[in-house]
Amino acid sequence: MDKLFDLIIIGAGPGGYAAAEHAAKFGMKTAVIEERELGGTCINRGCIPTKSLIYAARLYSIMNHCGQFGLQFEQGSFDLKKIFSYKDDAVGQFRDGIRHKFQENGITYIEGHARVIGSKSVRVAAADGSETTYGAQHILIASGARPAIPPIPGVLLPGVVTSREVLSEPVWNYDRFVIIGGGVVGIEFATVFNALGAQVSVIEQAERLLPPMDEELSENLESLLRSRGIEVYTGAQVERITNEGGLACCFTQAGVEQTLPATRILVAVGRRANIDDLTGENVSLETRNGRIVVNGDFMTSIRGVYAVGDVIEGIQLAHLASAQGIHVVEKLAGKPSSVLLSTVPSGAFVDLPIVPSCIYIDPEIASVGISEAEAKRHGISVKCGRYSMSGNGKAIISKEESGFIKLVFEAHSRMLIGAQMICPRATDMIGELATAIANGLTARHLMFAMRAHPTFNEGIAEAIRNIEE
Numbered sequence: 001m002d003k004l005f006d007l008i009i010i011g012a013g014p015g016g017y018a019a020a021e022h023a024a025k026f027g028m029k030t031a032v033i034e035e036r037e038l039g040g041t042c043i044n045r046g047c048i049p050t051k052s053l054i055y056a057a058r059l060y061s062i063m064n065h066c067g068q069f070g071l072q073f074e075q076g077s078f079d080l081k082k083i084f085s086y087k088d089d090a091v092g093q094f095r096d097g098i099r100h101k102f103q104e105n106g107i108t109y110i111e112g113h114a115r116v117i118g119s120k121s122v123r124v125a126a127a128d129g130s131e132t133t134y135g136a137q138h139i140l141i142a143s144g145a146r147p148a149i150p151p152i153p154g155v156l157l158p159g160v161v162t163s164r165e166v167l168s169e170p171v172w173n174y175d176r177f178v179i180i181g182g183g184v185v186g187i188e189f190a191t192v193f194n195a196l197g198a199q200v201s202v203i204e205q206a207e208r209l210l211p212p213m214d215e216e217l218s219e220n221l222e223s224l225l226r227s228r229g230i231e232v233y234t235g236a237q238v239e240r241i242t243n244e245g246g247l248a249c250c251f252t253q254a255g256v257e258q259t260l261p262a263t264r265i266l267v268a269v270g271r272r273a274n275i276d277d278l279t280g281e282n283v284s285l286e287t288r289n290g291r292i293v294v295n296g297d298f299m300t301s302i303r304g305v306y307a308v309g310d311v312i313e314g315i316q317l318a319h320l321a322s323a324q325g326i327h328v329v330e331k332l333a334g335k336p337s338s339v340l341l342s343t344v345p346s347g348a349f350v351d352l353p354i355v356p357s358c359i360y361i362d363p364e365i366a367s368v369g370i371s372e373a374e375a376k377r378h379g380i381s382v383k384c385g386r387y388s389m390s391g392n393g394k395a396i397i398s399k400e401e402s403g404f405i406k407l408v409f410e411a412h413s414r415m416l417i418g419a420q421m422i423c424p425r426a427t428d429m430i431g432e433l434a435t436a437i438a439n440g441l442t443a444r445h446l447m448f449a450m451r452a453h454p455t456f457n458e459g460i461a462e463a464i465r466n467i468e469e
Contacts, residue, residue: 003108005031007332008122008136009325010114010278013040014318015142015309017098019325024105026333031108031134033124038102038109039095041144041310042318048094049167050188052087054360057195061362068399078196084170110134116141117280119304138304138332141292142325143278145271145310152180152267154241160265163189174198178249178260180238181268182209184359187221189266191361194230201231201260203251208234213357214371214420216406221365221422224402233258241265273311288313298328320355345415345440350378352417354438358427363389363403366430369418369437372408381411385443385466389423392462393454400424405463407433414443414467425456432460443467 007023009016012034023030037044056078063076102109112124112132116139123133147162149155161169163185174193179186182204194200202209202225208218209225209232222232236253247262273291286293286301291313298306306328309321323339330337342351352369359365375382390401403426408418419433436446443464451457 003134005029005134005136007138007140008033008134009140009142010122011040011142011144012038013142013144013309013321014042015321015325016040018322019140019142019329020107021101021105022326022329024107026329026335028333031110033110033112033114033122035113037095039098043094044091045164045167047318048091049087051360052090053083053192054188056083056086057192058362061195080172081170115278115280116283116305118283119302123280138306140325140328141278141305141307141311142309142321143274143311145273145316147267148270148272149267150269152238152241154243155267157241157243157247159247159263160241160267162267166266173263176261176263177266178203178262179266179268180249182234183268186266186268187359188361189268190225190230194228201233203233203236203238203249205237206234213367214406215373217365217367217420217422220403271310271316275311297331298324315355317355317357340438343438345417350380352437354434356430356434358430360427363400363423364426365422366426367420368430368434369408371418371420375408375417383409383411383414383467385409385463387459387463387466389459392456392459394456395424397454398424405459407463409443409467415440416442416446423456423459429457429460
């Protein structure tokens with residue numbers, strides 16, 4: 001065995017690099033193994049590049065509508081190659097930051113494909129074909145996930161892509177863009193290419209967009225997308241993709257088959273855990289539905305081997321993977337936990353998730369805790385406060401009056417148990433409400449602090465006041 005570590009981490013995405021940095025600070029000799037780029041999917045093929053495109057598309061949209069602010073410019077245009085160059089710069093800067101932290105904290109970074117060959121050993125195959133075996137007291141798997149490819153006839157035809165290809169091809173071929181999947185990935189790309197002038201259609205199998213989120217958010221989002229010219233087909237089943245005289249997507253909605261011609265078709269129906277070839281011949285990890293099974297402390301079926309992030313069951317979010325990785329490291333180091341993943345307040349008697357879910361479209365969508373409908377399913381009496389952003393001063397100034405903030409309180413204690421918002425800066429403001437739920441704050445507690453005027457954040461105070469009206 002070539003080298004011994006306290007902790008070996010497989011995967012250098014948010015779950016892996018956050019865990020590594022904390023482990024090193026606790027004095028643990030740490031190594032991170034990554035087969036592809038430092039930063040994992042989030043930094044290289046997910047969060048950072050996607051949000052970069054969203055930001056560029058939003059600026060382009062603002063530029064083309066600047067007349068409402070009394071500004072005049074010649075007709076706007078864009079250079080997709082330069083947009084992608086800007087995206088790549090953002091990715092590179094973030095990746096360099098992680099590399100610097102690894103060097104600063106003495107974390108060993110190993111490139112290659114890792115396999116767990118025992119409870120305390122990992123074998124790494126390098127690009128040149130050589131293999132090296134490393135030992136560790138503990139192993140953490142954070143190998144992430146990749147886009148799922150459903151068994152749709154024609155799904156492998158040229159012109160059918162996943163988010164990976166969209167983010168790596170700086171060529172405009174999206175005049176007629178059909179997106180299969182109305183989840184986060186599909187909706188974000190729909191708004192980007194719609195803003196850049198593409199004709200966009202979204203096909204969703206469920207009866208509404210963003211099925212896991214609050215129904216009122218879904219309805220508001222669908223109306224918003226339609227108002228911008230995006231075609232939305234819900235309760236629709238894709239039957240096949242053809243290329244007879246041109247690329248096309250065939251689907252059935254309400255028993256009627258329809259065909260949408262396309263220049264590009266994006267498949268965005270979820271992600272598949274990276275568990276292929278993860279273990280040696282004599283090692284087996286328990287899995288369920290294609291993901292690694294873990295206990296409450298994220299230990300796998302092999303003692304001393306842990307797993308976090310997209311590779312295990314549950315919500316697939318970068319910040320959740322980081323929190324899980326930090327939780328594991330703190331447990332191994334004998335330190336008190338610094339982060340909560342959920343809470344059970346005395347007044348609600350139900351496990352409340354305190355992991356924010358965010359969608360970075362315009363306006364942004366964010367939620368935390370449980371919705372009104374979920375609370376009722378748990379038998380919890382609630383009082384809801386709602387505020388339309390049409391009366392918010394900052395929204396009026398920026399002409400972003402669409403959307404609302406909805407807060408869900410337990411009826412008797414007035415404790416916050418959920419929040420849903422579709423409005424400007426929702427992804428920034430949701431942190432205040434996640435903090436409130438994690439600490440069992442009531443409406444009265446939340447009103448103690450003043451909010452500056454004019455800010456979008458004032459909408460939270462107005463939603464709280466609404467529960468008494």
